[in-house]
Amino acid sequence: MRIPADLINSVRFLTIVPMPDSVDPFAPDWMSRAMKYFPLVGAGIGLVSAIVLLIANEFWSPVIAALLAVIASVAITGAFHEDGLADTADSLGGYTIEKRLAIMKDSRIGTYGAVALGLGVALRVAAIADLPMWAGPAALIAAHAAARVTGMFVINRMNHAGDTATMKVSYVESKVRSGEQTFALVVVLLAALPLALISLTAVLTGLICGTVLAVMVTRWTRRALGGYTGDVLGATEQLFEIGFLLGVAAALS
Secondary structure, three states, X not given: OOOOHHHHHHHHHHOOOOOOOOOOOOOOOHHHHHHHHHHHHXXXXXXXXXXXXXXXXXXXXXXXXXXXXXXXXXXXXXXXXXXXXXXXXXXXXXXXHHHHHHHHHXXXXXXXHHHHXXXXXXXXXXXXXXXXXXXXXXXXXXXXXXXXXXXXXXXXXXXXXXXXXXOOOOOOOOOOOHHHHHXXXXXXXXXXHHHHHHOHHHHHHHHHHHHHHHHHHHHHHHHHHOOEXXXXXXXXXXXXXXXXXXXXXXXXX
């Protein structure tokens, strides 16, 4: 059975997992076509994190287990989304659109980026540690799957800011099709099902909290940058994930 090229591109883009070369031509709009599989890859990342959480909880305290679970997700993604969060936070120091975009392209991390990374990791660890052990793994799978669908909505509602020729990852802008959106949302629902069986209120609270934070950052970038960048997509994923976990923890605490 041949692995779909879009799934291969999705795994290769979101993780450091080695993937075989695709036999299909590399389409210019590969990013938009691969996005339907982002929640599926996210669920896989969440599953790895959940397994680490379960194993670590047998040997250490809930805080250490939660920290190791977060480390596992960061390791398998190569801190991909965290990098976007840090760059987006650093761009707060710019006073013009051009300056903010230039700061985002700078590989060095500044004060705002370091603080955002530290707070982001701390909030995720605290939220996971606060969850009952029977709910933590389900929450991780749901959070990682749902957070990866945010980029799809951002791309469909905003234009890329700045010069597309200088993008860190090259692709042609294209909207995510309705059928692709439906597939991605079905995957999110399936990934959230284990948590929903534990508490539907927790799922709904997590989705609301995650959406609020994601909308806040995208509205800011619309005003501050005139659109989105790859870093903004990463920051949106991170804030949704943080908000989702905090919402679930609030519902189940």
